[in-house]
Amino acid sequence: MPAVWDLPDFxxxxxxxxxxxxxxxxxxxxxIHSTHLGPAAGGTRFWHYADANEAVTDALRLxxxxxxxxxxxxxxxxxxxxxxxxxxxRTKTPEMLAAFGRAIESLGGRYVTAEDVGMGEAxxxxxxxxxxxxxxxxxxxxxxxxxxxPSTSMGVFLGVKAAIKHKLGKDSAAGVHVAIQGVGSVGGGxxxxxxxxxxxxxLADVDQARAAKLAAELGGSVADAVNILSIAADVISPCAxxxxxxxxxxxxxxxxxxxxxxxxxxxxxEDGDRLHNRGILYAPDYVINAGGIINVxxxxxxxxxxxxxxxxLQLIPGRLETIWAESAATGETEARVADRMAMALIGRx
Numbered sequence: 553m554p555a556v557w558d559l560p561d562f563x564x565x566x567x568x569x570x571x572x573x574x575x576x577x578x579x580x581x582x583x584i585h586s587t588h589l590g591p592a593a594g595g596t597r598f599w600h601y602a603d604a605n606e607a608v609t610d611a612l613r614l615x616x617x618x619x620x621x622x623x624x625x626x627x628x629x630x631x632x633x634x635x636x637x638x639x640x641x642r643t644k645t646p647e648m649l650a651a652f653g654r655a656i657e658s659l660g661g662r663y664v665t666a667e668d669v670g671m672g673e674a675x676x677x678x679x680x681x682x683x684x685x686x687x688x689x690x691x692x693x694x695x696x697x698x699x700x701x702p703s704t705s706m707g708v709f710l711g712v713k714a715a716i717k718h719k720l721g722k723d724s725a726a727g728v729h730v731a732i733q734g735v736g737s738v739g740g741g742x743x744x745x746x747x748x749x750x751x752x753x754x755l756a757d758v759d760q761a762r763a764a765k766l767a768a769e770l771g772g773s774v775a776d777a778v779n780i781l782s783i784a785a786d787v788i789s790p791c792a793x794x795x796x797x798x799x800x801x802x803x804x805x806x807x808x809x810x811x812x813x814x815x816x817x818x819x820x821x822e823d824g825d826r827l828h829n830r831g832i833l834y835a836p837d838y839v840i841n842a843g844g845i846i847n848v849x850x851x852x853x854x855x856x857x858x859x860x861x862x863x864x865l866q867l868i869p870g871r872l873e874t875i876w877a878e879s880a881a882t883g884e885t886e887a888r889v890a891d892r893m894a895m896a897l898i899g900r901x
Contacts, residue, residue, distance in 0.1 A: 561612040564900070566592075568611070569659065573651040579637040580652055581608055582663055583615035585630065588898045591661055591685070592632025593849055594618035595668030595700075596652070598675075600638040611635045613794070613816045618845070620894035621838035624871060625864070627849050630898070632663045638670065646678050653682025661685050666848040667700055669736075669793070687852035694858050697851025700844025703861060705741025707843025707868045708813040711835050712746070712787060714869035715811040718876055719833045720786060726750035731785040731807075733757075733777060734792025735766050738813040738841070742791060743770055756780035758792070787811055794837075795819040802826045811835035824887025828879070836890035839871050 556568050567584040584592040594615060601607045611633050619631025636652060638644065656665055656679065666688040667676060673690055680686045691697040712730065716722050725746050731754040732739045743753055743766060753772030757763035760774070767774045775783055781796065782804040790796055794816030802823060810817070810832055817837045818824050827834045846864050850856045878889045895901055 556608065556612075559609065559612060561609050561616070563612070563616050565612060565615065567662070568608070569655075571652070571655040573648075573655075576645065576648040576651045577639070577643065578648045578651040578655075579604075580655060581611040581635045581637075582632065582655065582659065583611035583635075584632045584659075584663055585612075585615040586619040586898045586900075587630040587662060588619075588900075589623060589630050590628040591630060591664050592618070593622055593627070593629040593664045593666070593687075593845060593852070594631055594633040595666040595688075596634035596636060596671055596679075597668040598636045598638050598642070598644060598670030600640055600642060604637065607635050607637050617815050617838045619898050620891065621842050621845055622849070623894050623897035624839050624890065625842040625846055626867075627846065628853070629664070629845075629849050633668075634663070634665050636670075642670070644675070649675055649678035650682050653679040653686070656685050657683035659685075664849075664852055666845070673699055687848040689851070691851060695851070696847055696856055696858060696861050698847070699737070700848050701737030702741055703847035703865065704738045704813055704841055704844035705745060707846070707865050708738065708742050708789070708791070708811070708840050709745040710865060710869050711840035711872055712742070712789060712809075712811045714872050715787065715809045715833055715835050718873065719809050724749060727752065728787065729754070729785045730787040730789055731756070731775065731780050731783055732789045732791055733780050733796070733812070734790065734814065735763050736791070738844075739789070739791030740766055742789065742813065743772070747771070754780065754783060754785060782806060790814040790817050797823045797827065799823065799826060802830065802832075805830070805832060807832065809833045809835075811840060812837070813841040815841065818887060821887065821891075824885045827887075828885035833876065834886045835872055836875060836887055838894075839875065839890055840868060842868060
């Protein structure tokens with residue numbers, strides 16, 4: 553493995569921390585990209601990787617995305633990400649989570665964690681017994697915080713509707729065909745919101761039974777988790793893992809809009825150019841999917857209640873419109889416009 557500084561996804565990260573605890577089996581990486589605007593906030597991912605290099609790359613990419621996401625959402629927070637390397641059986645114990653909590657605590661508040669893929673509220677409660685630098689914990693009714701999934705889903709829903717209006721000229725999702733890749737917490741929530749407005753849905757998930765069950769509930773259809781990216785639809789909404797927009801998959805797209813909740817959808821910066829060159833409207837992922845981090849960051853900071861979260865979610869479509877307008881005026885791709893705005897906000901213009 554090359555030195556961290558030499559990895560393609562290293563982007564002047566302030567710190568990349570490796571943790572190992574033999575007694576509990578913990579192997580983890582915490583990447584801190586920027587603390588320019590505040591403590592590096594970003595969830596912890598619990599995932600089985602083919603090799604450790606993939607985990608480090610994921611942490612680097614995701615932490616950079618969190619810097620951009622938090623900055624564009626107007627939050628006083630920097631960007632960081634935790635990755636716990638799961639074994640093939642996804643073994644997760646209270647002792648392992650406690651060890652990870654101590655790892656977070658050792659960083660002295662420079663990193664604040666929350667929920668991500670493979671982690672839930674109960675896991676955060678276990679981590680929170682060892683550190684106070686954790687958010688997304690169970691909260692009372694009407695308060696900011698708790699499970700970030702519903703807030704992310706709502707923000708993506710509002711962003712998808714903004715994209716439909718911008719590209720298709722329609723004020724509603726009624727009758728619009730949306731294909732969703734990944735129907736877990738975020739994608740499933742998005743599907744329900746779209747179904748309530750009368751959208752036509754095609755759903756896919758690596759767990760085919762989950763996709764089939766939700767499709768039956770909502771009156772949608774089912775597609776293969778990979779092939780769904782190439783079906784004919786008004787909107788393709790990636791809501792699973794990242795790096796799924798590649799030269800190959802973009803060439804096969806049959807849609808005017810890509811707008812979804814997955815992080816790091818573009819495999820490379822050039823893939824944003826490929827979308828733009830094909831005339832496909834792209835909603836930069838870290839702008840459209842900011843609802844969850846808005847919710848848990850306000851919880852951690854003790855700033856505002858659920859009504860404040862909802863008010864901030866309503867700002868997501870406007871941010872997307874600003875990006876799309878700038879792209880149209882300059883010819884610069886949506887992805888590069890968003891990156892440029894975010895870089896300026898974190899002091900790296």
